[in-house]
Amino acid sequence: AMVDELLDLHRIETRAGIGFEKHNYLLTDLIHEVLAEFAIPKGRQAISLSLPPELKNIELYVDKVKFKQVISYIIDNAYKYSSNEDSVSLYTSFNTANNALDIEISDEGIGVAETDIPLIFERFYRVDKSGNIPGMGLGLTIAKEIMMFLNGEIHFNSVPNQGSQVV
Secondary structure (H helix, E strand, O other): OHHHHHHHHHHHHHHOOOOOOEEEEEHHHHHHHHHHHOOOOOOOOOOEEEOOHHHOOOEEEEEHHHHHHHHHHHHHHHHHOOOOOOOEEEEEEEEOOOOEEEEEEEEOOOOOOOOOHHHOOOOOOOOOOOOOOOOOOOHHHHHHHHHHHOOOOOOEEEEOOOEEEEO
């Protein structure tokens, strides 16, 4: 898995997004496909989903595979860094301030210290220094690179012991 992630990151960076196959897709279809393909960890509740009706016909011009990869990485982290009792949610909204669609994935997990937030998208950065939580520290790095080539942004907010939000 680590080799695949490293190769994927290398391909994305060296090709600068060339090779992405962008088409128009309905937001709701993309989100439902990701959730249908995502394996909820054993003992965990399904992700809480909010797709407002006014966004039902919103289309995104994206590489479907890469977009779904971003959402999957973030959902995976939300589950990994929270306990069985904590909820994970995905909320979509239209941000009128910047005229953009926001997709927010949040958890009620361990959170990240404010001093570590600037490092969250760095290669191999791990919130869990103990090694008890699986992963290589590449998922959010890859997600940020993909979003850059999809002309999107990714932001991370967190409060220790209260959870994190990725928008």
